[in-house]
Amino acid sequence: MSNKKVYLIRHGQTDYNLQSIVQGSGINSSLNATGWRQAQLFYEHYKDVPFDKVYTSTLQRSIQSVQGFLDLGLPHEQHAGLNEIHWGTREGTRMTPEEDKYYYDILQTWRNGNCGVCIEGGESPELVAARQRPFIDLLLSRPEEETVLICMHGRAMRVLLCNLLHYPLRCMDEFEHLNLCLYQLDYTGSIFTVKKYCDVTHLQEAQEELLP
Template sequence: MPRTIFLLRHGQTDFNVQGIVQGSGIDSSLNEMGRRQAAQFYAAYGHVPFDKVYTSALRRTQESVQRFLDAGHPHEAHAGLNEISWGVREGTRITLEEDAEYREVLAGWAAGSTDGRLTGGESPEEVAARQRPVIELLKSRDDERTVLVCMHGRAMRVLLCQLLNYPLSYMEGFEHSNLCLYKLEFTGTVFTIKNFLDVSHLQVAG
């Protein structure tokens, strides 16, 4: 019987609204909308008997699933699931239109140069390397049939490439939005996506 992984991006923060890069160095909290998104996700999935809830070490992920922790689900935080470090640019607004270095680095990643990084930051290869021990942990815990993993946009793209055996250069293919869900099944050898960029839980009135 396959195991099920609910892979969730954290809810909205004020930095998300302002277009400011957070990365692993900005430990922001959810804003009012983010807290509402978290409540909507719990309303839709609070009945699921999660054996374990995993988050990054950053508060915006734990806040996104706090209702599950309050309900008694076991929880582990792993820094290996933290967002990519954007180096000296964390806490600043970065856009493709305005920032040549950012544009160049992202283009390099898409072209296969996934060891590139912004000044002082991490490369996707480095993020992938710190995720691997967490992936091996998830794979090894056969008794955890259904788990919830809450993390971050860019790091989630890297993780999905690793789980599905895609090159990291494909990571832009995994779109994300605040409190979006990717639902995966794991047979013991192979991961497959069952729900892709699912936000149906956010479209319920309220």
């Protein structure tokens, strides 16, 4: 298999993020003004990278986050396997220990290694990992796509990174994420290595350039 460069980003900010409300695959939220600005800043920083393909989830916040690249006419595919985890009955609730203790208890359950446990009415990390594997197989089966951009969602991105780097799912919280953060991965034909970890310098540098 040929070498690949994978630019993996989380979507930009939504009002749900701003208000600390759980949004999963069942909430198809859009970017807010800050999220659109983050998307533009990322685009300005990476628009000269010769991407062969853009992959997103089917949710609009991920598609909107790469709109600048799509406007260039780059090939684009949506994959439901990249959708956020389904948070079940917790979707649409505020993500605070006081208001939703169950949410934090399930996260601790997963950290303890019980990643087959589903959140009430939703998915488990193992189910998310399983639906991501066909996408990974597809990605690796296309040697002509040497440089790709993937935009997806926080928890699902953590699961994907575990899948790609062969980490146990209980370690997924080791992969931090922020809105429009970048993980840059190189694939040598046998293993993935991380070149950039939760990187947001593209946002900071671009903002500094705008200062008088």
